[in-house]
Amino acid sequence: MDSIHNDLNAPHSMGTTIIGVTYDGGVVLGADSRTSTGMYVANRASDKITQLTDNVYICRSGSAADSQVLSDYVRYYLHQHTIQLGQPATVKVAANLVRMVSYNNKNMLQTGLIVGGWDKYEGGKIYGIPLGGTLLEQPFTIGGSGSSYLYGFFDQVWKEGMTQDEAEKLVVKAVSLAIARDGASGGVVRTVTINKDGVLRKFYPGNTLPLWHEELEAKDSLLDSLSAASPEPMVS
Amino acid sequence: MSSIGTGYDLSVTTFSPDGRVFQIEYAAKAVDNSGTVVAIKCKDGIVMGVEKLIASKMLLPGSNRRIHSVHRHSGMAVAGLAADGRQIVTRAKSEATNYEKFVSRHLSCKVPLVSVDAAEAGDTEMVYGEAIPVKELAERVASYVHLCTLYWWLRPFGCGVIVGGYDRDGPQLYMIEPSGISYRYFGAAIGKGRQAAKTEIEKLKLSEMTCRQGVIEVAKIIYGVHDEAKDKAFELEMSWVCDESNRQHQKVPENLLEEAKAAAKAALEEMDAD
Numbered sequence: 001m002d003s004i005h006n007d008l009n010a011p012h013s014m015g016t017t018i019i020g021v022t023y024d025g026g027v028v029l030g031a032d033s034r035t036s037t038g039m040y041v042a043n044r045a046s047d048k049i050t051q052l053t054d055n056v057y058i059c060r061s062g063s064a065a066d067s068q069v070l071s072d073y074v075r076y077y078l079h080q081h082t083i084q085l086g087q088p089a090t091v092k093v094a095a096n097l098v099r100m101v102s103y104n105n106k107n108m109l110q111t112g113l114i115v116g117g118w119d120k121y122e123g124g125k126i127y128g129i130p131l132g133g134t135l136l137e138q139p140f141t142i143g144g145s146g147s148s149y150l151y152g153f154f155d156q157v158w159k160e161g162m163t164q165d166e167a168e169k170l171v172v173k174a175v176s177l178a179i180a181r182d183g184a185s186g187g188v189v190r191t192v193t194i195n196k197d198g199v200l201r202k203f204y205p206g207n208t209l210p211l212w213h214e215e216l217e218a219k220d221s222l223l224d225s226l227s228a229a230s231p232e233p234m235v236s
Numbered sequence: 237m238s239s240i241g242t243g244y245d246l247s248v249t250t251f252s253p254d255g256r257v258f259q260i261e262y263a264a265k266a267v268d269n270s271g272t273v274v275a276i277k278c279k280d281g282i283v284m285g286v287e288k289l290i291a292s293k294m295l296l297p298g299s300n301r302r303i304h305s306v307h308r309h310s311g312m313a314v315a316g317l318a319a320d321g322r323q324i325v326t327r328a329k330s331e332a333t334n335y336e337k338f339v340s341r342h343l344s345c346k347v348p349l350v351s352v353d354a355a356e357a358g359d360t361e362m363v364y365g366e367a368i369p370v371k372e373l374a375e376r377v378a379s380y381v382h383l384c385t386l387y388w389w390l391r392p393f394g395c396g397v398i399v400g401g402y403d404r405d406g407p408q409l410y411m412i413e414p415s416g417i418s419y420r421y422f423g424a425a426i427g428k429g430r431q432a433a434k435t436e437i438e439k440l441k442l443s444e445m446t447c448r449q450g451v452i453e454v455a456k457i458i459y460g461v462h463d464e465a466k467d468k469a470f471e472l473e474m475s476w477v478c479d480e481s482n483r484q485h486q487k488v489p490e491n492l493l494e495e496a497k498a499a500a501k502a503a504l505e506e507m508d509a510d
Contacts, residue, residue: 081364085372096365121404135365 015184017146017175018048018059020114021158022139023167026124026195027116030171031059032146032179033187044187049201053078056094056117057192057199061144062131067111074098091117095127095135103133112143118194146178146185153177164193168202176209249388259392260385263414266394267316271470272429273302274457275313275398277409277422278450279443281478282400283488284313285454287429287462288471303475303487307332309367310401311475311485315426316414317394324377324397331376335368370401374410374418382416396426401485402477429461436460447478451488455496456503472497 019030031048034041048060050071056078060067074097078089081097095115102109115127128134128141140158142150153174162170168191175189189204211217244250245258252258271287286302302321303313306328314321377399384390392414399410411424422442425433436457445453455472462470474493477485488496 085369090366092366093364096363099365100363 015146015182015186016048016061016144017150017178017182017185018061018112018114018143019147019150019171019174020059020116020126020128020141021162021167021171022116022124022126023162023164025164026118026193027126028164028167028171028191028193029057029059029114029116030175030189030191031144032175032185033190034185035064036184041186046187047190049190049192051075052094052098052115053082053089053117054199055088055119055194056091056115057194058094058098059114059116059143060111061113062111063109066109067113070098070101070109070111070113073101088119090119090121091115091125091127092119092122092137095125095129095137098127099129099133099135102129106131106133114141114143116192116194118196120196124195142174144178144185146175146182149178149181150174164195168193172204173210177212179209180212180215247388248385248390248392257385257415260415263392263394264396267396267414267426268428268430270315270395270427271302271467272425272427272433272458272461273313273315273396273398274425274433274437274454275400275409275411275421275423276437276440276442276445276450276454277400277407278445278447278478281402281407281447281450281476281481281483282409283447283450283454283474283476283478284311284398284400285451285458285472285474286313286315287427287458288473289467290469290471293469297471302473304329305475305485306373306399307367307401308484309403309477310370310373310399311477313398313400313475315396315398320393321395321397324381324393324395327380328373328377328399332368332373335364335372336366337363367403369405370399370403370408370410371405371420373401374399374408374412374420378410378412378416378418381412381414385414385416398424398426400475400477402483407477428463428467429458432461433457447476447480448492451476451492452496452499455493455500459497459500459504460507472500 015034015036017032021028029049033045035043035046050058050060052058052075058071077097078094082089098113098115112131113129118124126138126141128136128138139160157170171191172189179185188206189209191202193200244252248257248259271289273286275284284303288302303311304325305311312325312328381393385392394414396414397412401408409421409424410418411421412418423437440453451474458472474488475485476488477483
């Protein structure tokens with residue numbers, strides 16, 4: 001009884017699987033959609049990919065509150081910076097601002113973040129900003145609790161210069177693999193593709209995702225299984 | 237266009253009836269009396285040159301620098317009151333480093349959640365993690381120069397500054413006047429010989445010129461506008477930032493500088509021979 005109450009009052013954390021990959025011409029960001037408070041799923045369809053500017057988005061993991069507030073601050077700074085500069089901010093600057101806030105408040109924050117976007121100078125770029133506030137520019141990066149199950153997968157499947165289609169498929173496959181194994185990740189898969197032409201949001205509901213070994217088929221209702229396999233009434 | 241504004245020129249916070257601020261115009265006169273500074277934007281970079289009038293024979297050659305590096309990718313040539321110029325250069329260097337790297341005056345961990353812009357807090361400064369764009373640098377320096385024309389307890393800077401830099405948008409040249417105006421140029425000149433220098437610059441085909449050639453041309457211009465009668469000796473100081481210098485702002489290499497000086501002297505003699 002008590003444990004349930006604990007759960008309901010526990011801080012909202014995003015178990016999460018988040019991914020960012022570069023491809024030839026841009027980046028693809030992907031995430032699951034589960035926000036949990038302890039064992040209770042507070043939001044099964046959350047959007048963990050947040051906009052910072054027209055051309056830069058951020059994947060949030062860890063404490064939901066911390067990552068939301070951090071994103072709000074960085075969006076505000078980037079807005080001012082864009083006005084001052086007179087042109088869109090670069091992904092590098094956005095990532096640096098995220099890192100600054102994350103590092104300077106490392107004692108109070110608990111967030112793992114992936115910043116991804118496209119700018120005219122460097123093209124598509126992905127930056128990983130894990131817990132302590134390190135900044136690392138990488139061709140691809142994964143984060144969140146579900147990422148533990150994806151390291152080997154990416155080692156095997158990753159290649160430079162994929163097409164947009166290949167990259168999107170890779171991200172969806174990876175997130176669904178993590179969802180299968182990580183209890184703290186689940187729901188739907190959301191992706192955001194950013195390139196010189198702009199931003200494309202895609203949504204993959206749970207029943208469109210591939211199933212992995214021993215997973216059950218998604219059903220709309222348990223009543224389906226009842227009506228489907230009902231035995232013939234006994235006739236004497 | 238010389239005029240005095242008797243009665244309306246005692247303070248920089250006074251407008252004259254015809255809408256001029258005389259103190260700023262007087263500040264500009266201080267700049268006009270200094271040695272000529274010439275800068276051009278070539279197709280692959282910027283070249284800046286200064287006619288350093290030698291005040292005393294006892295000065296060591298190479299001392300009293302008029303061109304300063306503000307950041308890896310940009311430099312500043314100063315004309316007018318030297319001490320004022322020093323202040324502006326220091327401020328520009330500070331703006332450039334703080335834009336890129338984090339500087340906190342409170343080194344303990346009492347850093348607030350919000351790292352606000354220098355303009356707001358003055359405590360911690362914003363970090364963008366990239367070299368300051370030249371346009372941004374020029375705007376900030378101009379803003380600072382302008383600041384000093386707004387208060388009665390400050391006087392305007394008595395110097396004009398040319399900022400030359402090479403960032404990811406290519407080579408750029410900005411000139412900042414004591415009024416705080418900053419414009420982008422492909423060729424600029426300040427100081428005594430600026431009218432003659434500008435005429436010479438306009439004759440050049442800058443879009444087809446490399447910095448190597450530009451160095452020779454700037455030297456020729458400076459030697460050309462130097463007034464032998466009024467000012468005795470001068471030292472030529474030049475710098476560039478271009479593809480050849482790896483987009484770093486640096487003094488023009490010795491041998492190229494000598495080559496430029498020789499070419500300039502030769503050109504002068506040719507003119508005299510006519």
